[in-house]
Amino acid sequence: MATILSVSGSPSATSRTAQLLRHLDTRLTARGHEVIPLDARTIPAEALLGADPRHPAIVEVTELFARADGVVIGTPVYKAAYSGLLKSLLDLLPQYGLVGKTVLPLATGGTTTHVLAIDYALRPVLSSMGAAHIVQGWFTLDKDIVVGADGALTIAPGPAEALAQVVDQFAEALSSRTALPAAVGRAA
Numbered sequence: 001m002a003t004i005l006s007v008s009g010s011p012s013a014t015s016r017t018a019q020l021l022r023h024l025d026t027r028l029t030a031r032g033h034e035v036i037p038l039d040a041r042t043i044p045a046e047a048l049l050g051a052d053p054r055h056p057a058i059v060e061v062t063e064l065f066a067r068a069d070g071v072v073i074g075t076p077v078y079k080a081a082y083s084g085l086l087k088s089l090l091d092l093l094p095q096y097g098l099v100g101k102t103v104l105p106l107a108t109g110g111t112t113t114h115v116l117a118i119d120y121a122l123r124p125v126l127s128s129m130g131a132a133h134i135v136q137g138w139f140t141l142d143k144d145i146v147v148g149a150d151g152a153l154t155i156a157p158g159p160a161e162a163l164a165q166v167v168d169q170f171a172e173a174l175s176s177r178t179a180l181p182a183a184v185g186r187a188a
């Protein structure tokens with residue numbers, strides 16, 4: 001079993017990105033992994049904007065990242081890139097805060113014009129933080145994520161299938177990583 005931190009970088013109180021992540025969390029939990037949800041918008045603004053890595057809220061979040069074997073990073077596309085909120089958080093983590101971790105990058109956006117934002121904007125940041133393995137990510141159009149009056153989430157069939165596939169690939173990458181014999185882990 002792996003420990004996964006599932007981070008939404010949306011500042012929105014009704015975030016589709018966050019709801020999508022919480023939906024996908026259940027798929028990871030069903031595969032036997034422990035999932036810790038984190039919505040960056042719940043981190044106090046003074047901690048993020050004050051750029052104080054010693055703020056208790058930032059210390060707590062840094063420990064969550066350190067504990068995780070895998071990290072899901074979800075962001076809305078803002079101005080052709082990831083959200084400023086997500087960047088504020090990542091900037092407060094240690095330079096190599098993703099060393100040894102398997103990462104699944106996900107984005108939601110309003111137009112397919114920015115379907116590659118994960119690859120040209122987010123992936124380089126995750127690489128610079130030392131991520132061991134960044135698996136294939138997925139961009140989902142906001143109109144394909146529908147939240148009903150009862151709060152139930154529906155994803156359009158095509159994107160739902162693609163998301164299930166990337167989540168399963170992420171889960172498998174984590175399982176094979178945690179299944180490595182201790183001796184192999186030491187040699188690596």
Ligand SMILES: Cc1cc2nc3c(=O)[nH]c(=O)nc-3n(C[C@H](O)[C@H](O)[C@H](O)COP(=O)(O)O)c2cc1C
Nearest residue numbers: 010015016017076077078079080108109110111142
């Ligand atoms: C300030 C702002 C900037 C945005 N810029 C883009 C953009 O450049 N490209 C795009 O495809 N969508 C853009 N969108 C649309 C959002 O990415 C999209 O609606 C997303 O699903 C919102 O996610 P959320 O509900 O989790 O916040 C923008 C939305 C906002 C509020």
